[in-house]
Amino acid sequence: MPKRSKILLVDDSPLVLLVIGQALEKEGFDSRRAGSVEEAMALLEKEIPDLILSDYQMPGTDGFAFRQSLIAIPEYKNIPFMFLTSVTDHAHMITGMSMDAIDYIDKDTPITFVISKINNFLNSIRERHEHTIRELSSAAMALNLYSVPQETPRIRGFEIDFWHKSFENYPGGDFIDAITINNRYTFIIMGDVMGKKWGAWFFSFGYLSYIRAAVRLCVSEGDVSTRSIMQKINLVIYHDPVVSEVLSTLSLIMIDSEHETLSYTGAGDLPLLYFSYAEQRINRITSSGLLLGISKEGGFDEHLLTMQPGDQLLLITDGLIDKETPVGKKTDLDSFINEIAKYLGKFNSFESLKHDGFLNQKANEQIDDCSLIFIQKTANDITNTFA
Amino acid sequence: MILQTHLLNNALIADIQLKEANLSNSEQFKGELISLINNGNKFVVVNFEQVTYVDSSFLGALVSALKLAMNNSADIAVVGLNSDIRSLFQLVRLDKVFRIYTNTQEALTGA
Numbered sequence: 001m002p003k004r005s006k007i008l009l010v011d012d013s014p015l016v017l018l019v020i021g022q023a024l025e026k027e028g029f030d031s032r033r034a035g036s037v038e039e040a041m042a043l044l045e046k047e048i049p050d051l052i053l054s055d056y057q058m059p060g061t062d063g064f065a066f067r068q069s070l071i072a073i074p075e076y077k078n079i080p081f082m083f084l085t086s087v088t089d090h091a092h093m094i095t096g097m098s099m100d101a102i103d104y105i106d107k108d109t110p111i112t113f114v115i116s117k118i119n120n121f122l123n124s125i126r127e128r129h130e131h132t133i134r135e136l137s138s139a140a141m142a143l144n145l146y147s148v149p150q151e152t153p154r155i156r157g158f159e160i161d162f163w164h165k166s167f168e169n170y171p172g173g174d175f176i177d178a179i180t181i182n183n184r185y186t187f188i189i190m191g192d193v194m195g196k197k198w199g200a201w202f203f204s205f206g207y208l209s210y211i212r213a214a215v216r217l218c219v220s221e222g223d224v225s226t227r228s229i230m231q232k233i234n235l236v237i238y239h240d241p242v243v244s245e246v247l248s249t250l251s252l253i254m255i256d257s258e259h260e261t262l263s264y265t266g267a268g269d270l271p272l273l274y275f276s277y278a279e280q281r282i283n284r285i286t287s288s289g290l291l292l293g294i295s296k297e298g299g300f301d302e303h304l305l306t307m308q309p310g311d312q313l314l315l316i317t318d319g320l321i322d323k324e325t326p327v328g329k330k331t332d333l334d335s336f337i338n339e340i341a342k343y344l345g346k347f348n349s350f351e352s353l354k355h356d357g358f359l360n361q362k363a364n365e366q367i368d369d370c371s372l373i374f375i376q377k378t379a380n381d382i383t384n385t386f387a
Numbered sequence: 388m389i390l391q392t393h394l395l396n397n398a399l400i401a402d403i404q405l406k407e408a409n410l411s412n413s414e415q416f417k418g419e420l421i422s423l424i425n426n427g428n429k430f431v432v433v434n435f436e437q438v439t440y441v442d443s444s445f446l447g448a449l450v451s452a453l454k455l456a457m458n459n460s461a462d463i464a465v466v467g468l469n470s471d472i473r474s475l476f477q478l479v480r481l482d483k484v485f486r487i488y489t490n491t492q493e494a495l496t497g498a
Contacts, residue, residue, distance in 0.1 A: 045388050046404065048411075075415065173444075194447025247447045249479065268479045290480050294450060299483065318443045318479075329407055329440040330471045333478065 004030040005122055006047065010040045010054040010066065011084075016107075020053070020084075023111045027119075037061035041069075044076060051118060055107075056085035056092065067099045080121065084114065147175040147204050148371075153186050156257050158307075159376040160188065161350045165363040174317050174369035175204040179212060181219050188253040189215075190269070190373050192317045193246060194291075207248050207292075210236065215252075226252045226265035227302035230289060234267065234300070237293035248292050251315050253375075262305040262313070262375070267292045270316055273337060275344040277310030282337055282344065307377035312344055319370035320362050336362075350374040390419045390433075398464075399428045400491050408438050408445040417448035420463075421455055429461045432494045436467035446481060453485065462486070464494045 007029050011017050014035065021031040032049060034040035036058060052070075056063035063083055070076040083096045086107040096104040102121060105114055148164040162176050173193040180186045189211055193204045214233045223229065230252055237243050250267040264272060266287030274283045289300035307313065321336040322329055343353045353359050353374075363370040389412060390401040401423060405412060423431050433449065435441075453463045464486040468476065476482045488494040 192443055194443045194450075247450050249443075268481075270478055288480065290484060291450060294454065294484055299480075318475075322440075322442070327439070331440070331442075331475045331478075332471065333474075 004028060005051070006030045006032060006049040007118065008032045008034065008040060008043060008049040008052045010034045010037065010052065010058075010063070012036060012055065012058040016055070020111060020114070023115060024118075027115050029118075037063075037066040037069075040066065048075070048079060050122060051080045051082065053082050053084050053114075053118070056083055056087050056096065064095060064099065067096075067101065071099065080125070082118070082121075147208070149176060149178050153178040153180050153188075155186050155255055157260055157378060158255060158257070159350075159374075159378050161374040163350075163354060163359055163372045163374070165360070165370045173204055174319070174371040175208050176371055176373060177208055177212065179215050181216070184256060184258045185219065185224060186255045186257070187215050188255065188315075188373060188375070189250065190315045190317065190371060191248050191250040191292075192269075192319075192369070192371075193248045204248075206243060207237075207246075207250075210243070211250070211252075224254060224256075224263075225302060226254050226263045227300045230265040230267060230300045231298060234289075234292050234298040235296065238296055243293070247294070249317070250292055251287075251373075253315070255375075260306065260377075262307065264303045264305065265289060265300050267298065267300065268294075270318060270321070270333065273314040273316070273340070274305070275312040275314075277308060277312075277345060280345060282341055284337075307375075309377050309379050310345070311377045312349060313375040314340075315371075315373040315375075317369065317371045320359075320372065322365070324365055349376070388419065389416045390423070392423065395432075395491065396495050398430045398432050398491075398495055399423060400432050400434060402434045402436070403438050405438055407440045408435075409440070409442040410444045413442075413444040413448040416445065417451055420448070420452040424452060424456050424459055424461055424463075430464070431456070431461070432464045432466055432488075432491055434467045434491060435465065435469070435472060438467075438472065439469060441472050441475060443479075446475075446479070450481070450484065464488060466490050466494050 007024055009017055009021055009031055012035055017033040017035065021033050024031040032043050034043055037060065054063045054066055063085065067081055070081065081101050082103045082105060083101055084105045084107055088106045093104045103117060105117065148162055152160050152162055164174060164176060175191050177189040178186060191207060193207060211233055215229055218229045218232060249269040251269040252265050254263045264285065264287065267289040268291030269287065271284035271286040274285050276283060285303055287301055289298050321331055321333045323332045323335055343349050343358060359372065389403060389405060391404055392399055392401045456463050466488045467490060468487065476487065
C-alpha cells in the first residue's frame with residue numbers, strides 16, 4: 001500500500017479543522033490537527049509532515065510568525081508550507097508568499113480545489129524525486145557500482161542464488177558479492193550498511209572495495225581463514241577515520257569446493273538459517289562477532305560446515321524479518337523461520353521463494369532493503385539434484 | 388526533539404519520544420545524542436520505554452554515538468527495552484556493546 005501523505009492543519013477554528021481534516025482524510029491523506037501554533041510546534045517535534053496548511057489570523061502567534069519560526073529551524077524549514085486564510089488583501093498575500101510559502105489560498109476557495117492544489121504539488125515533488133533516483137541509479141550503473149553481482153557463481157557441488165530488493169528503488173545499504181579466487185575457493189559476502197539512504201548507498205560500495213581488497217590480499221598471502229580475514233577488515237575499518245563513523249554488518253562465507261566445506265564468520269549479522277535435509281528442520285548458526293569497526297578485537301569466531309546433499313543455507317538481512325502486527329511493527333526472526341520453513345527442503349526451493357511471491361511480499365511490507373543469499377548442496381555436479 | 392532529557396544523580400536520562408524508531412528519524416536522533424555527548428555529559432542513559440520497534444539504521448545511530456562517547460571518556464547505557472527489541476540487541480550482539488538495564492534506577496546503581 002502506498003504511504004499516505006501527512007498534512008498538518010493549523011487553525012484556531014475547531015470547525016475548520018474538522019471540515020478540512022475530514023475532507024483530507026476522505027481523499028486518502030493522513031491529517032494532523034493543531035488549534036494553535038504552539039500545538040503545531042509540539043506535533044512537529046513528534047513527526048515531520050509532508051505539508052503544512054496554516055491559517056494566518058490566530059490568537060497569540062499568527063501564521064506569519066509561525067512560518068518565520070519554521071524557517072529558522074533547519075529540520076522544519078523545508079517542509080512545504082501553504083497559507084489558507086480569509087485575510088487576502090494584496091499586502092498580506094505578498095508578505096506570505098515572500099516567506100517561501102508554496103501557495104496563499106483564500107479560505108473561500110472550494111475545498112476540492114484546495115485538495116487538488118495539494119495533490120498537484122505533492123505529485124510534482126514525487127515525480128521530481130523519482131526522476132532524481134532514476135538519474136542517480138543510472139549514473140551508479142554507468143560507473144559499474146552494483147551492490148549485488150550481476151551473475152551468480154557456479155561452484156561444483158553447490159547451487160548459489162542471490163535475491164535483493166532495494167527500498168523504494170534506492171540503490172541500497174545492503175550489499176552482496178561473490179569473489180571467486182580460483183577453482184577451489186569462493187567467498188560469498190553479505191552486509192548491511194546501517195545508515196541513511198544515500199549515505200548508506202555510497203558507503204556500501206566503499207565497504208565492498210575494502211572487503212574485496214582484504215579477501216584477495218589475505219588469500220594471496222595464504223590466509224583463507226574467514227575469522228582472520230574478518231579481523232583484518234575490522235582492524236582497518238576501526239582505524240580509518242573516513243569509514244569508522246559508518247557501521248556495517250558483514251557475513252563472510254568461504255566455500256572450499258575441494259573439501260566441500262564452508263567456513264563462516266559474522267560481524268553483527270543475523271544468524272544463518274541452516275536447513276538440514278536429514279533432520280528436516282531449520283537450525284540457526286549464530287556467530288559471535290560485533291559490528292565492523294566497533295571494537296579493535298571484534299570477538300570473531302569461525303564455524304566450519306560440511307553440507308550434505310539437500311542441505312540449504314540462507315543468509316538474510318534484517319529488512320526481511322520485520323513484521324506488521326495489530327499493535328505495531330516488530331522484529332521477529334521466529335515468525336520468519338516458521339513462514340519460510342514450508343519452502344525449504346525442495347530442489348527448487350529458491351525458485352519457489354522467488355516466484356510464489358513470498359520474498360516480494362516480505363519486501364513490500366518493509367521500509368528497508370531486503371536481501372537473501374541461498375546456498376544449496378547438490379550432488380557432485382552442478383545440476384539441480386540432491387543425490 | 389526526539390530526546391527529552393533530565394538529570395538524575397550523575398546521569399543524564401534521555402527518553403526517546405517515539406513509537407517506531409527507524410530510518411525516518413535515525414539521523415535526527417543521532418544528532419541529538421551526539422550533542423548531549425559533545426556538551427560534556429559523561430553518562431547518558433537512553434530510555435526506550437516508549438519505543439515498540441527499532442530498525443538497523445536507528446541501532447547504527449545509537450552505536451555511532453557510543454563510539455563518540457567512548458572517545459570522550461563518556462558512556463551510554465540503554466534501558467526500557469521491550470522483549471522484541473531486547474531480542475534484536477542480542478541477535479546482532481549489541482548486548483555485548485551496550486550496558487543494558489531494565490530501568491533507569493538499575494542503570495544508576497549499576498545493578
